[in-house]
């Protein structure tokens with residue numbers, strides 16, 4: 001596991017008028033999935049490629065577990081970081097097996113040694129090894145190739161994973177399945193993941209943390225809920241759809257609508273659940289309340305009334321934030 | 337070595353002639369007799385022909401390949417070098433031959449080799465450029481991004497992808513060079529060209545045929561050998577296979593439905 005710190009990172013390409021990445025600072029904590037969200041050309045790929053030193057920053061530095069990347073040998077650094085590139089980039093002349101075992105093989109492992117690992121990885125990304133191991137990339141569909149790209153990045157079990165729009169060119173159903181697979185992988189072995197996307201839904205579904213980029217600058221950074229509740233600008237508010245009540249229900253935790261427990265609570269709900277399932281349950285129950293519990297301890301309850309009240313207050317705050325930034329900071333919403 | 341092969345070939349030809357002689361006095365027998373006659377120095381002519389083929393092929397490969405590697409990523413340089421060598425190729429080889437005589441102020445092997453090399457450069461140069469440009473840049477970036485050294489990127493990614501294309505260029509160049517080798521006979525370069533020219537002048541058909549058939553066989557041999565080489569250096573993943581063969585089983589994959597269609 002690893003923490004990644006970006007400290008005043010700037011990248012200016014030669015002959016460019018404005019920096020591709022402009023003085024960006026943020027920290028990705030160990031085991032977190034950090035989503036880099038932004039429009040095309042906002043510098044997401046550039047930021048990602050600086051982590052494994054395919055590009056070096058013009059100024060500033062990136063630290064992994066406190067050590068500046070510029071102090072590490074780029075080859076060794078890259079071998080310790082999984083990289084899923086935007087254009088998939090499988091090696092057309094190598095079988096799927098050999099594609100997946102590229103990193104172990106450049107580290108000197110033989111095919112016999114890595115055989116079990118390849119099978120394990122292909123299973124993980126949902127490709128039956130017996131069927132796919134000996135195939136070649138052009139005998140696979142685009143979605144299957146992207147899965148192999150993911151398996152290849154995971155092969156040496158890196159603590160850090162860089163993913164550049166890995167599910168970019170997929171239909172919605174396949175994409176959702178691969179997103180679930182990624183979350184599954186992450187549940188097993190927690191890696192620190194930097195994930196580039198311009199799909200807001202994807203950012204909210206996968207992200208523990210979202211970094212919004214625009215024209216090379218970091219516009220806002222925070223958890224999905226923070227972005228929904230306190231968008232820093234109109235740009236972010238529109239991007240994340242803070243005015244969308246359904247999205248609020250989808251991503252706000254039940255604790256946002258907490259009220260003191262009463263006898264009305266007939267059923268229990270875990271504190272890390274979202275408002276939407278709680279709401280559906282409450283509607284099914286035709287009233288009443290759900291006790292909100294964390295580690296066996298009752299924190300309070302939610303009812304239809306408290307859910308509506310919380311969403312209304314969030315919505316008010318979001319609108320106020322767009323009208324006047326100073327005041328929104330004072331009247332911070334009830335979340336967290 | 338030379339001496340042994342020389343004698344073995346002569347004896348073989350002579351014994352064949354004896355056999356054929358008794359049955360019928362055919363054109364083949366006349367040709368074999370010509371080959372078997374030591375005064376015609378068939379073995380020496382064969383060696384000269386091989387030299388006149390192999391030396392230009394190797395030179396064309398060295399020049400075409402290194403020039404191609406140099407200019408592949410520089411569009412202007414690639415355009416200029418491809419057109420310049422193409423232009424030189426367009427000048428009739430006979431003309432190049434005489435220009436080379438003037439330039440080197442001598443006849444024989446050297447001007448012949450230069451004229452034949454000029455012929456072989458364009459296919460190798462063009463295929464090297466096309467091959468290098470055809471390598472998917474994302475495959476190279478993936479290699480670098482996963483921690484391959486420059487050498488590993490070269491040997492594990494670029495060369496395997498480029499080699500088949502270059503081999504195709506070498507095959508084209510070789511067949512063209514071999515087919516043009518007899519022209520060296522005009523300026524004392526030796527080889528089967530001598531037989532062809534003398535055969536025409538003296539109206540000696542068997543002699544002419546020995547030269548012509550010899551060149552044709554050599555060109556065919558090169559074509560087959562280099563086609564085999566080209567297949568050998570083409571990685572399985574790049575070979576053409578019928579996609580229908582893999583499609584039905586893909587549909588049965590545990591996860592794939594939409595992803596497979």
Ligand SMILES: Nc1ncnc2c1ncn2[C@@H]1O[C@H](COP(=O)(O)OP(=O)(O)OP(=O)(O)O)[C@@H](O)[C@H]1O
Pocket residue numbers: 013014016020038039040041042043044045046047086198
């Ligand atoms: N190698 C390069 N040389 C010069 N400029 C570059 C280079 N790579 C990217 N840029 C420029 O830097 C800016 C940021 O590019 P980058 O690829 O990081 O964007 P991105 O956010 O990944 O976009 P996308 O979503 O389209 O992939 C763009 O304006 C781009 O034109």
Ligand SMILES: [Mg+2]
Pocket residue numbers: 044045046086164
């Ligand atoms: Mg990009």
